[in-house]
Amino acid sequence: MAQYLYPVLLLLGSNIFMTFAWYGHLKFKSAPLMTVILISWGIAFFEYCLQVPGNRLGSAVYSAPQLKGMQEVITLVVFAVFSAFYLDQPLKWNHYAAFALIVVAALLMFKE
Structure with a gap:
């Protein structure tokens, strides 16, 4: 069971x-662009430290398309929470509808 769960958590x-890394700087629009680029790049390093082993471990139990579909759904969930609580920009009905279509597309990756 852990072999299925660890990749998802990573x-x-x-x-x-x-x-x-991609959107956090939007709260600091007065910061110099080069500064936020370097900070974002530094944050992305830690993303890679989790993403690479997540995909490496995940490839033992999931196909590459399944990993990518899973990644897209995880990205949408994380972004929805981030947008609402960090950026104070809650999603609207059309955002949820668009995300739902992406989730359906991702779920198709798991059909045999």
Whole structure:
């Protein structure tokens, strides 16, 4: 069971780091661009420290397309929480509808 769960947890952690790397600077628009680029790059290092082993371990039990589909769903969930609570920009009905379609697409990756 752990072989199925550990990759998901590692990918969840990596997505949290990457979401902060990509979007966290939006709260600091007065910071110099080069500064936020370097900080984002530093945060992304920790994302890779989780993402690479997550995909490596996950490839033992999931196919590459399944890992990618899983990653997209995890990304959407992390981003929805991040957008609402960190950026104070809650999602609207059309965002949820679009995300639901992506989730359906990702679930198709798991059909035999």
